[in-house]
Amino acid sequence: MEDWEIPTSLGPTEAKENTSSPIVNRSCENLECYMVLIKEEKTAIGSICFLAGPITLLENALVLGVIAATATLRQRPSYLFIASLALADIFASCFFTTSFLDFHLFRRSDGPTAYLFKLGGVTMAFTSSVGSLLLTALDRYLCIHQASSYKVLLTRRRALLSLLILWSATIFISFLPLMGWRCPTVLSPPCSRLFPYINQGYLACWTSFILVLLALILWAYALILWKAHRHVSSMTSLQGAAGTGQARMRMDIRLARTFGLILLILVGCWLPALSFMLADVSVLLTHTQQRAFAFCSTLCLVNSAVNPLLYALRCRELRVALLQLLQRLCETGRCKKTTDNLTTELPSTEDNNCTGFTENDEMPGTRTTQLNSISEMNDRKLNFRE
Numbered sequence: 383m384e385d386w387e388i389p390t391s392l393g394p395t396e397a398k399e400n401t402s403s404p405i406v407n408r409s410c411e412n413l414e415c416y417m418v419l420i421k422e423e424k425t426a427i428g429s430i431c432f433l434a435g436p437i438t439l440l441e442n443a444l445v446l447g448v449i450a451a452t453a454t455l456r457q458r459p460s461y462l463f464i465a466s467l468a469l470a471d472i473f474a475s476c477f478f479t480t481s482f483l484d485f486h487l488f489r490r491s492d493g494p495t496a497y498l499f500k501l502g503g504v505t506m507a508f509t510s511s512v513g514s515l516l517l518t519a520l521d522r523y524l525c526i527h528q529a530s531s532y533k534v535l536l537t538r539r540r541a542l543l544s545l546l547i548l549w550s551a552t553i554f555i556s557f558l559p560l561m562g563w564r565c566p567t568v569l570s571p572p573c574s575r576l577f578p579y580i581n582q583g584y585l586a587c588w589t590s591f592i593l594v595l596l597a598l599i600l601w602a603y604a605l606i607l608w609k610a611h612r613h614v615s616s617m618t619s620l621q622g623a624a625g626t627g628q629a630r631m632r633m634d635i636r637l638a639r640t641f642g643l644i645l646l647i648l649v650g651c652w653l654p655a656l657s658f659m660l661a662d663v664s665v666l667l668t669h670t671q672q673r674a675f676a677f678c679s680t681l682c683l684v685n686s687a688v689n690p691l692l693y694a695l696r697c698r699e700l701r702v703a704l705l706q707l708l709q710r711l712c713e714t715g716r717c718k719k720t721t722d723n724l725t726t727e728l729p730s731t732e733d734n735n736c737t738g739f740t741e742n743d744e745m746p747g748t749r750t751t752q753l754n755s756i757s758e759m760n761d762r763k764l765n766f767r768e
Contacts, residue, residue, distance in 0.1 A: 459541035651685035
């Protein structure tokens with residue numbers, strides 16, 4: 383196997399002493415030169431993955447299930463994009479967690495084909511996630527800037543076509559190394575110091591592609607905020623009411639804070655890892671930088687865990703659909719069971735909590751009927767005694 387390169391300016395003794403430099407003469411047998419984490423770092427990263435992975439899977443599976451089970455949400459392009467985001471984050475939680483832990487914690491060294499297939503799955507998941515975020519941002523941009531013709535411009539058919547193009551392009555780009563754009567050996571130039579068998583040219587192209595997507599997302603949200611601010615200013619000047627203007631300004635500030643939080647989390651989770659990838663193309667990374675990149679890559683998984691909270695569960699319609707789905711599950715399952723210490727005339731507290739929307743509306747009529755029947759029985763008893 384190939385070794386780390388040693389420049390001619392350093393002698394063998396100096397190269398051995400410089401243990402923090404990428405020019406260490408260390409054998410890369412079984413890809414060990416990429417497994418740079420120490421015991422404490424393995425524990426920390428393993429804890430992050432074991433915690434964020436299942437949470438990401440459950441959150442996004444819940445969002446995807448609610449959209450799939452609700453016919454009205456499936457017909458709307460906005461929720462199709464959110465469903466695509468949830469599906470991509472489900473793949474990210476599965477592919478990234480298993481492959482990352484398998485390589486860095488359990489030190490499993492696969493062959494080039496197996497490794498590039500696993501890495502292609504991770505790349506596909508994260509690329510589709512960022513692409514779905516871009517489609518969501520463009521959907522909101524059209525909703526604000528083209529409100530009158532929004533339903534004509536973005537139909538369900540066009541939304542499905544855009545998703546088909548996104549996933550097809552993502553799969554093609556992600557598996558290019560598996561199809562041949564790779565390094566013939568592990569470390570010989572121009573191979574990446576972060577990913578075995580990955581060509582630096584491919585890494586530079588993919589990183590630039592993700593940066594372009596992030597820039598477009600920032601641009602779309604910046605235009606949305608600019609349009610919202612202009613709308614608030616025009617409405618305030620037309621109405622002239624101080625109280626109404628202050629209320630609308632508060633709405634404008636809340637919108638800015640929401641988008642600011644979304645962009646801050648997005649950039650904060652992706653920019654560190656992308657910075658290391660760009661540095662890997664231009665300079666030789668040290669083992670310390672390799673370990674730092676391993677931590678930064680877990681932030682991408684954290685972003686996938688936060689996405690359902692920012693894009694899906696903040697939508698009122700989706701929350702209502704979730705409550706209705708849980709209500710139907712309660713009606714067909716556990717909530718229909720009665721306890722032994724309650725009579726059949728009085729509904730249990732558990733049933734009232736699980737079916738709050740429909741049955742509570744019917745409760746006043748039911749209680750009135752019960753009270754009337756009791757009063758009638760009492761009147762009959764009084765008449766009989768007389």
